[in-house]
Amino acid sequence: MAPFEALYGRRCRSPIGWFKFGEIAFLGPELVHEAMEKVQLIREKLKMAQS
Template identity: 40%
Template sequence: MPPFVMLYGRRCRTSVCWGEIGHKEIESLEVVQETSLRFDHIKARMKVAQDHQKSNANKRQRPIQFNVGEVTYKLDLPDELEGIYSTFHVSHLRKCLADEMSHVLLIDIEVDEQLNYIEEPADIVGRNEKQLRRTVMPLV
C-alpha cells in the first residue's frame, strides 16, 4: 500500500490527473510512459534509502548483557509476581524518599494477567464550592 493511501485513505492525484475525478482519456501515450518511468525511478530511490536506514538500524541493534552485581540488581520477588522480570539495570532504579509507614500491602492490590491494577481513591481529601450566579456547586 502506498504511503499516501495509508496517510489519507485515498489515492494520490498527481499532476497528470489533477482535473475532475472520473473516467478520462489520456491524450498521449508518451506522457503516461514518462510518468511511469519517473515513478519507477522514485520508487527505486526510496527503496535504496529504506535499505540504507534499515542496515544502519541493524548495525546498532545488538543484545546488551550485564552481569548481576556490576550494573544490575536482581530482586527476590514473591510467587504472586512471577510474571515480572526480576533483573533491573541501575538506570531504571530511582531513590525512594517515601515514608516507611505509607507502604501498601501486596494483598490489597489486585493484579490481572497483564500485570495491570486499578487505583481506587481511599477518601476525599478536600472540598470546595463554586459560586455560580444563583447556585452554589460543590466541587470534590
C-alpha cells in the same frame, strides 16, 4: 471506504487528479519512468536505513 480515505479522512489524489480541467497533460511512459525511478530511490534509502 478505501483504506487511505479511512486513515487520512480524504480521498487519495492520483496523478490524473492533479491537473485542472482543460489542462493538457501527457500521462504516458515518462510518468511511469519517473515513478519507477522514485520507487528505486526510496528502496535504496530504506535499505540504508535498515542497515
